[in-house]
Amino acid sequence: MKNNSLEQFNKVFENRIRLQIMSVLVANVSYDFNSLKELLELTDGNLASHLKALEKEAYILINKTFIGKKPNTQYAVSEKGKAAFIKHLDALENLIKQQKTN
Numbered sequence: 001m002k003n004n005s006l007e008q009f010n011k012v013f014e015n016r017i018r019l020q021i022m023s024v025l026v027a028n029v030s031y032d033f034n035s036l037k038e039l040l041e042l043t044d045g046n047l048a049s050h051l052k053a054l055e056k057e058a059y060i061l062i063n064k065t066f067i068g069k070k071p072n073t074q075y076a077v078s079e080k081g082k083a084a085f086i087k088h089l090d091a092l093e094n095l096i097k098q099q100k101t102n
Helices: 004-008 016-027 033-040 044-056 079-101
Strands: 060-067 070-077
Touching: 004 079, 016 033, 016 044, 016 070, 016 079, 033 044, 033 070, 044 060, 070 079
Parallel strands: none
Antiparallel strands: 060 070
């Protein structure tokens, strides 16, 4: 029999890196590309591909500016992204609670 709480899991967050990115963005107002890359110890391409997946779902907001002559890209979680992330975390928490009662 399929557990109903499993239906609440979001496939976008099944990837560890996307889960980490969202955790950072939910806990902070925004984060820039280089700081995310350094914090998560990722390559440019790896981080960019995961950010693109989150952007495709409209889970993050992107703000591109320049600091002097250097480009600076800031990322923030969108309301849709925050809601989806919280729903995913709630599903994880419910699964853990169910396992404790069994």
